[in-house]
Amino acid sequence: MSLIHPEVFHRCVDRFRGQERLRSFSCWDQFLCMAFGQLTFRDSLRDTVDCLCARSDRLYQMGFRGPIRRSTLADANEQRDWRIYAQLAQTLIRRARRLYANESLAMDLDATAYALDSTTIDLCLNLFRWAKFRRTKGAIKLHTLLDLRGPIPTFIHISDGKLHDVNALDPLPIEPGSFYVMDRGYLDFERLHTFQDLGAFFVIRAKRSLRYVRLKSQEVVDPSTGVRTDQIIRLKTFYSQKGYPDRLRRIRYFDAETQRFFVYLTNHFTLPPLTIALLYKSRWQVELFFELCALSRRGDAGCGCRRCRRCQLVNAIDSSRYWRGPESSAAGQYRSLHRDRPARLRYLASARTIGVAFE
Numbered sequence: 001m002s003l004i005h006p007e008v009f010h011r012c013v014d015r016f017r018g019q020e021r022l023r024s025f026s027c028w029d030q031f032l033c034m035a036f037g038q039l040t041f042r043d044s045l046r047d048t049v050d051c052l053c054a055r056s057d058r059l060y061q062m063g064f065r066g067p068i069r070r071s072t073l074a075d076a077n078e079q080r081d082w083r084i085y086a087q088l089a090q091t092l093i094r095r096a097r098r099l100y101a102n103e104s105l106a107m108d109l110d111a112t113a114y115a116l117d118s119t120t121i122d123l124c125l126n127l128f129r130w131a132k133f134r135r136t137k138g139a140i141k142l143h144t145l146l147d148l149r150g151p152i153p154t155f156i157h158i159s160d161g162k163l164h165d166v167n168a169l170d171p172l173p174i175e176p177g178s179f180y181v182m183d184r185g186y187l188d189f190e191r192l193h194t195f196q197d198l199g200a201f202f203v204i205r206a207k208r209s210l211r212y213v214r215l216k217s218q219e220v221v222d223p224s225t226g227v228r229t230d231q232i233i234r235l236k237t238f239y240s241q242k243g244y245p246d247r248l249r250r251i252r253y254f255d256a257e258t259q260r261f262f263v264y265l266t267n268h269f270t271l272p273p274l275t276i277a278l279l280y281k282s283r284w285q286v287e288l289f290f291e292l293c294a295l296s297r298r299g300d301a302g303c304g305c306r307r308c309r310r311c312q313l314v315n316a317i318d319s320s321r322y323w324r325g326p327e328s329s330a331a332g333q334y335r336s337l338h339r340d341r342p343a344r345l346r347y348l349a350s351a352r353t354i355g356v357a358f359e
Contacts, residue, residue: 001032001035001063003092004088004092006028008088008091009027009028009031009088012084012085012087012088012091013027013028013084015084015087016081016083016084016087017081018080018081018084024066024067025066025067025068025069025072025073025076026065026066027076027080027084028063028065029063029064029065029066029068030073030076030077030080031085031088032062032063032064033048033049033052033068033073034048034077036048036051036052036062045070045073045074045077046070048073049068049069049070049073052064052068053068093152093153093154096150096152097147097149097150097152097154100147100149100150100152101149103149103150105148105149105279105282108275109179109271109275109279111177111178111179111201112147112149112175112177112178112179113147113148113149113178113179113181113279113282114145114146114147114148114154114178114179114180114181115145115146115148115151115181115182115282115283115285115286116143116144116145116146116168116172116180116181116182116186116286117143117144117146117182117183117283117286117287117290118141118142118143118144118165118168118185119141119142119144119290120133120139120140120141120142120161121139121140121141121142121161122137122138122139123138123139123140124138125137125138131160131161132160132161132162133160133161133162138161139160139161140158140159140160140161141158141159141160141161141163142156142157142158143155143156143157143158143159143165143168144156144157144286144289144290145172145173145180146285146286146289148181148282148285151285151286151289153289155172155173157171157172164185165183165185165186166185166186166187166188166191168186169186169188169191169192169194170191174194174195174198174200175200176198176199176200177199177200177201178200178201179200179201179202179203179268179279180195180200180201180202180203181202181203181204181279181280181282181283182202182203182204182205182283183204183205183283184204184205184206184207186204187204187205187206187207187265188243189235189240189243189244190242190243190244191243192204192243192244192267193243193244193245193246195267196244196246196267201266201267201268202265202266202267203264203265203266203268203276203279203280204264204265204266205262205263205264205265205280206250206263206264206265210235210263210265211235211236211237211240212233212234212235212236212248212250213233213234213235213236214231214232214233215231215232215233215234215247216231216232217229217230217231217232218230218231218232218273220273225274226253226254226255226256226274226277227251227252227253227254227273227274227277228252228253228254228261229250229251229252230249230250230251230273231249231250231251232247232248232249232250232269233247233248233249233250234247234248235248246267247269248265248266248267249265249266249267249268249269249276250263250264250265251263251264251266251273251276251277253273253277255281262277262280264276264277264280
């Protein structure tokens with residue numbers, strides 16, 4: 001908790017009036033309880049409170065200034081503004097991005113690169129009645145924009161489980177000059193043209209049904225790298241051309257490791273085609289990020305309302321150990337796992353390193 005300056009936390013609380021009409025259980029006590037539950041892998045609010053009360057003589061040294069009760073903690077998660085901890089998470093994210101600013105990518109690229117993807121989180125429909133997904137199943141969807149230098153989550157959007165991935169491009173913050181790597185689930189040419197208008201670049205997989213007209217074929221320097229074709233194209237169908245009237249770059253790449261062909265679309269025309277292929281390959285980091293988070297989800301208990309679930313989510317992000325910086329052993333191990341598949345599988349089998357929960 002020494003990584004969080006008290007003045008920074010109190011500034012977030014004052015912004016959203018978190019201390020109004022509070023008697024004993026402060027927002028800082030609430031945050032300490034939720035952070036303790038995540039970092040020690042407690043399974044519920046009851047488990048968290050029981051562990052803390054078992055050593056009540058140590059609570060003052062840990063920073064607690066009020067009595068801890070399960071009902072009080074549940075009421076705090078239900079009634080208090082979750083934006084307090086969301087603002088704190090953004091503060092920690094900005095600090096962590098500065099720590100990882102000099103990290104190198106797997107390819108020669110100086111610009112900022114992001115990976116966008118989503119994961120579906122299953123919820124109990126009897127408890128979370130608002131999270132309707134299927135007839136007998138509840139779920140929410142977590143859309144995450146991951147900075148590939150770190151990697152650090154820089155943007156998180158929580159939606160219902162039925163929302164299509166392509167709709168997450170609407171609230172997405174776009175930085176001019178940055179690269180956004182996405183799967184073909186985000187292929188919407190009208191929305192992708194927004195990146196072109198704002199001076200940003202995207203790399204996305206093309207669908208098999210894509211219809212286009214080839215304008216120019218560029219020479220492939222070294223076919224042994226896996227690059228088969230490098231073309232400048234224009235969309236052919238009416239609605240696709242209406243949504244994206246400009247030219248696109250189409251790259252066909254053969255991955256020798258998986259023995260598969262991949263076709264990428266991008267609006268950047270000067271980078272080597274192999275750099276574009278490696279940039280998309282680095283998108284796997286966000287998939288690994290979701291796998292590790294799924295293994296360390298904690299704190300399923302609560303009242304079941306939206307406010308309580310959001311409060312638990314942002315508290316989990318605040319208590320992540322990645323804010324320590326690149327020298328952290330957990331962060332260093334996480335960054336190296338995507339290069340070694342056997343080590344990644346062994347790590348996923350017993351991963352208890354990251355205290356982050358997305359439920």
